[in-house]
Amino acid sequence: MPKEEQANRTFTQNARRTQIIQAAIETLAEIGYQKTSFNQISKRANLRSTGMISYHFSGKPELYSEVAATVLAMAEETTGSRMEREETFRGRLRAYIEANFEFLARYPAHTQALAQILMMDCGRDITRSQTLARSVLSVERLSLLLEQGRSAGEFGAFDALTMALAIRGALDGVLRRYLKNVDLDLERCAAELTAAFDQCTRPRQ
Amino acid sequence: MPKEEQANRTFTQNARRTQIIQAAIETLAEIGYQKTSFNQISKRANLRSTGMISYHFSGKPELYSEVAATVLAMAEETTGSRMEREETFRGRLRAYIEANFEFLARYPAHTQALAQILMMDCGRDITRSQTLARSVLSVERLSLLLEQGRSAGEFGAFDALTMALAIRGALDGVLRRYLKNVDLDLERCAAELTAAFDQCTRPRQ
Amino acid sequence: MPKEEQANRTFTQNARRTQIIQAAIETLAEIGYQKTSFNQISKRANLRSTGMISYHFSGKPELYSEVAATVLAMAEETTGSRMEREETFRGRLRAYIEANFEFLARYPAHTQALAQILMMDCGRDITRSQTLARSVLSVERLSLLLEQGRSAGEFGAFDALTMALAIRGALDGVLRRYLKNVDLDLERCAAELTAAFDQCTRPRQ
């Protein structure tokens, strides 16, 4: 009887959970939130029944939370390590933007799945949770970075939260377009965005 | 027997359609795309059965298309007229950003509903239609504005489409946060964003 | 307020009823019993609402009864007059078969509509009514013809009802095939069937 609070999971249980989460990611990316059902997910996971999913997850919310957490953790790796190599806050901002594109290029399905879930998260199951707020991808973390950079005199006198929302939004806008229509040249987009936000975060005379 | 191709609608029919569209907007804004059903909408429209909705609209796609068209038309008014008053492209860009905030402040539910529909529009029923593409709010129109401004020497040498996606995305990001959490000071956000994009669209030396 | 038992109909009412009946025939022939709804019929009759049909007919059963009666009356003309010209019972049987094909060739839609209605008549609204039983097309009348011919020594000693059912069934079988697939050569079919039943009704030695 799984579904316990966390821990206490056997190796097998974790394997199953991972397998299901992976299948959920693929399904969300492939057919979209609307058409994604336990049935679809279980097919992609080569499970013989949807009961398996209900058995390992308390319900759709938990499954989707786990999907989000998984993707966020992966993004954390890519992005976090990329940012830590930079010494200036300005350098970290550039790294943040570039890392977002790198992740998209490497894991489009994961990005897609996360986007789908966050968009539909109206009950705020995920958004309200700490999982997202603590992620390096979060507006909050980005806002903090800007704030610190401003204190250090690297950035101008803008409002950190608004700028963070703008940067995150701009990234999401470009990412979303790419996911719909792969014609975008990601490298060029990355360069354009880093340049743009590099410019508009400059101290204004 | 409604559901006819277009036109040919009586006064009463149009009134009902409007009423239903309005109820759909409120429902989408209030409980989100997922939970929005004909049942919920008909309750909010004080209709006795969902049959009434099916009677006036061929189905969910038509209803949602009409919702989108309605909101876009309203936005067109606010935004379009605000932009036309400007003479420079740079001025129009500022007006565009400001008008987005004005509309949001005046019609938060409409903005919310439109956002929900466009996000879920994976079948591209609406996105692919001309309704959106021709709207002032569209990335395409914004991109065109930037392109023209660049030709006129008002803007720098950035890629117009990427910048348009970024601006639209930044706006959506801030809007979305406001819709989740009304604590944002919209006027200040507007000022920050106009300043930010005014700066980063400048010709770079 | 129409819907009265019969009579008492004004000229206009009768015109409307005829118009609706005609539209029903076309609809049944074109799209089949299943898809035939008041809505479809009213469109084909250029009526502005299905209310019109309910206003002139007490319901679907009455409408379909009238359709059946109309077609049967037309068939009566074709077939009856054709048969009366014959002097022998054997001649009348041939005439009966030939007239069925003539009618089919001239009024395929009417034949189709009647067939659809009689097939679906499980409540026996029509079959049980006298309209059909009294028709020259009915098995009963055909059976009577055979009986009389037998008494007159023209036919063999078969069971009249069974033979009548067989002849009527054979005609329906060929007709139905023609209605599905117009490749049949009706004249040849008519000749074949007259010959066949001419032979098998002969007095057997």
Add this chain to the structure above:
Amino acid sequence: MPKEEQANRTFTQNARRTQIIQAAIETLAEIGYQKTSFNQISKRANLRSTGMISYHFSGKPELYSEVAATVLAMAEETTGSRMEREETFRGRLRAYIEANFEFLARYPAHTQALAQILMMDCGRDITRSQTLARSVLSVERLSLLLEQGRSAGEFGAFDALTMALAIRGALDGVLRRYLKNVDLDLERCAAELTAAFDQCTRPRQ
């Protein structure tokens, strides 16, 4: 999660499918095609909801196809084995007619259900499928038999297809009457029809 392409069905699934098919047959025979709904069928199958039917069959078309296939398979047994015992084509024709009556007498509900489905099969889901075309009961097979018999000199020079349509139609006509009104003496009908078609397929001088 059933509804798979074919095979891969467990014992239980097949049992349920059979049960539902049986209930569908009874329902069709009892209340007719029009009134037969998943609701009615599920009641007769002692299922608690119509969802069960949708769970085992992809939809009405699949269910009805299976009903038709089931009945045709049963008829194949009765009729096929009865015909194979005959050595002449003429003998087989007689066997064919007699077997039809035998089947009707033994399985009136099945006959009724099949008749209902084939009559309403306007989309030709079933008729167009090979299930019917390959059945012994089909006009095609009957036509072939007549053709072969004619080549062998056993039958006269009639058109095989027309005669096959006539025989099949005659059988259906008698069968249908019996199903509506059980007063017919099936044995006598069988004798009459075999005699009749024996006579009219004779080589004519």
Add this chain to the structure above:
DNA sequence: TATGAATGAGACTTCATTCAT
């Protein structure tokens, strides 16, 4: 007479979830 808006029952279908095995 005629209109057409409104109704509400009922159809089919999907789905997350439960439960006996």
Add this chain to the structure above:
DNA sequence: TATGAATGAAGTCTCATTCAT
């Protein structure tokens, strides 16, 4: 642990019929 059959609520849609005008 895993299976998969079963459930039943909820969803969208169709339709004959009613009724105020």
